[in-house]
Amino acid sequence: MTLQTADQLPISLDIADKRSVRTQFAALCYRMVKNKPEILLITSRETGRWVIPKGWPMEGKTPAECALIEAWEEAGVTGRVTGPCLGLYTYMKAMPNGPDLPCAVMVFPVLVQKLSDDFPEASERRRKWMRRKKAVDRIDEAELSHMMMHFEPPAR
Numbered sequence: 001m002t003l004q005t006a007d008q009l010p011i012s013l014d015i016a017d018k019r020s021v022r023t024q025f026a027a028l029c030y031r032m033v034k035n036k037p038e039i040l041l042i043t044s045r046e047t048g049r050w051v052i053p054k055g056w057p058m059e060g061k062t063p064a065e066c067a068l069i070e071a072w073e074e075a076g077v078t079g080r081v082t083g084p085c086l087g088l089y090t091y092m093k094a095m096p097n098g099p100d101l102p103c104a105v106m107v108f109p110v111l112v113q114k115l116s117d118d119f120p121e122a123s124e125r126r127r128k129w130m131r132r133k134k135a136v137d138r139i140d141e142a143e144l145s146h147m148m149m150h151f152e153p154p155a156r
Contacts, residue, residue, distance in 0.1 A: 024093075024103050025063045026054035027071035027110040028086060029079065030153060031129070037153050039135040040112060042075050042127045046094070050128075050138035053077070054105055067108040075127050076119030079112045082154050089143035107147060109154075 029040040029052065041050040053074040058066050064081040071077035086107045092100040115127075130138065132148060139145045 022101050022103050024054045024056055024105045025066035025070065026052050026105045026107045027067040027075075027077065027079075028052055028107050028148065028151060029071055029075060029077050029110045029112050030151070031112050032153060036131070037151065038129045038131055039148060039151075040075060040077065040115075040127055040129055041135055041138060042125045045121070045124045048126075049140060050135075052107070052139075052144070063106055064108050067106075068110065071110050073120045074125060076116040076122060077110065077112050078114040078116065079110045082109045082111045084108075086151060087143070087147050089141050089147065091141050105144075107144070109151070111153070 030037045031040075032038075040052075042053060043049065044051050053067075053070040055066065055070040055073070057063075058069065061069065063085070068079070068081060071079060086109055088104050088106055090102065090104050093103045094100050132151070136145045136148050139148065
């Protein structure tokens with residue numbers, strides 16, 4: 001099943017600014033190797049922890065489109081969303097000039113078609129392909145780890 005952008009409505013931020021929405025969209029970037037998924041993890045800019053690409057809502061973009069844009073900006077991924085939201089995970093986002101924000105992150109599966117070495121945050125992050133078990137062990141958020149452990153990519 002390929003998610004079409006018509007399946008989602010674009011986001012309008014007219015009613016609140018990005019910081020008050022406290023919702024983020026993420027890409028669980030994967031590829032298939034010998035019929036098993038490998039997951040692409042990246043390091044966070046501040047702490048160097050292993051994470052998946054994620055970011056704030058963007059005016060006029062659907063949640064899935066936001067996830068694809070973050071995958072490009074943070075990991076150099078060109079790909080396609082292969083299904084609906086896999087689920088949500090929560091975390092506290094440390095803010096440099098204010099209190100931490102509680103965030104709920106919607107995760108979309110993204111099949112990686114191309115990986116570029118030249119992308120906006122290339123100098124700020126590392127990225128690495130990992131088998132599912134290794135990726136799960138590297139992630140701090142329990143809800144995301146659970147989602148990864150039970151992720152079954154759609155049949156081609």
